[in-house]
Amino acid sequence: MAIRYSIIIPTFNRAQQLLLTLVSFETQTYPKHLFEVIVADDGSTDGTKAMVEGFQASYPLIYVSHQEQRGRSAVRNLGLRHAKGLYVIFCDADFLVLPEFIKIVSRYHRKYPKAVLSGIPYSWDDAYTHYYPDFSPEEKEHFRNRLTQSNLWNPDFEAANEIIPLVTPEDILYQTVALSKLVIPTKVPPNVKKQLAKTDVAPWMLLVTRCVSIRRSQLTRIGGFNERFVLYGLEDWELGYRLHQLKIPFYSIKEVVGYHQEHPNYFRGNIINTENLKIMFETYGFNDSSLNLFTLLPPSEDFEAYKNTLRVLRKGIRSKLTRSSALLLKKTLKISAKQFFQQNNTHAHKKSLRWIKKKTKNRKSRVATVLREMLLRSEKLVK
Known part of the structure; x- marks a missing residue:
């Protein structure tokens, strides 16, 4: 049977988080021959290639890469060029999907076959899967408080110079309680979550690439992501804006389908990128x-x-x-x-x-x- 879902995971130097994300797709209750996972690597230097190519997946797993980093939009388009599914699901390398993830997405697409489906805002909870020595002082304090609540705090973390895993691939594969002890309730206020889910104005803001499913024909029709967007900020909303111009509807999946693996904030880059906003005005x-x-x-x-x-x-x-x-x-x-x-x-x-x-x-x-x-x-x- 033909591939129905192509899961595109863009990555750059996230090998340890990506490993857990790949394992989480092993747990899917959706038939594994009906989806593929495409890891699109934007020039990683941390052993990502060897890890992915050595991963023994029970589902079709494809690795594609840029030799040098070209940016968030270009690497997603790289993955899109290799996709064969009717639908494309963009999933971040640090997003741990739950076993019912693809089955839930499929259920929503049966109801809304031409819509963009977003995991935001109901899948905005974080989980500590690793300790990072380069957490900021404030992030270290949050980490210590959460692990103390779960009786998992170890003073040795304070002196660590390397990333320490807290959740193992086996924990994900066999669904142990390890992850549930490390989930962090979302810091997003309820009113913000409520407004994000509403689509009466600016519905295109639901397109957040942490977890979003789109018909592949719609993406190829508009040419994928705008590769002028290199750094963090607005590249996903700009894609949503173009889809909205085609009058494609947007819906939020009202169920938790996964958890974001918490990491140092500097990984994200600037939330407000003024140069990218200028590109929006140049374009529209x-x-x-x-x-x-x-x-x-x-x-x-x-x-x-x-x-x-x-x-x-x-x-x-x-x-x-x-x-x-x-x-x-x-x-x-x-x-x-x-x-x-x-x-x-x-x-x-x-x-x-x-x-x-x-x-x-x-x-x-x-x-x-x-x-x-x-x-x-x-x-x-x-x-």
Whole structure:
């Protein structure tokens, strides 16, 4: 039978975490001849190639690589070029999937065959599978507190100079209690999780490559990931944005399907990458308020406020009573995005803001309140 799911795991120097992730696919209850796992290596130097090629998988396992690091988008596209499945599941090298993972994804795709399915936000819990000597002091404190709660703390960790495994491949394969003792309840606030799962505005933000399933034909139609995005930040949302433009629906899988293996924060890179945001504006211009709003209210700063601002704007435009204020809000977001992108002609920027501020001075609607808040934020762009 033909491969139905191609799981693409991009990696760079994550051999120890990747090993556990590969083992977790051994536990799948979904038929193993119906899925393949493609490890796309972005030039690792830590023995990843030898580990993968020596891994005795009971499912089809393919290793492809770049000789030198080319970035997060390029390595995912490398894996995509080798995929044969009807659906592609992007899965991070540090994401431990639970045994029902592919079966759950398959159940959702039977209901939503053309949709993008995201494991976010219900699979956002972390687990300590390794101790890293280069954890920050704050990360070490969190690590110590969690292991103390589970009676697993060992003072020898303090003096360790090498990565120490806490969960073994056997623990994953035989589903021992080791992992459950090391799960860290998500640090993501409930309101943020709730907003992420909602798709009434900016549904494309559900495309987070930790765990997302997409029809392969849809990916090839839009050309995969934009390889101008090299560093961390926005490369997954940009892909989601293009799929959204094709009116492809997005759904969140409302079940836990895996755990992220906790690691030092510096592995991720900068959460807000301003150069990548500039690429977004170069590509799509300044006519979409959901993109323009990034410059004044980044989702990472306040996800709930970000989405609520878009809702206020949409509702305001639909009402004759508030349409003029909503259009001024839209204009404010647009000129702010242009100022962020061009970073010049601050006099014209300030002049436009003063004009809008004057127009909205005595307005009392919810839209006008949000508009004044965005004007204040916009003024800070030139300070």
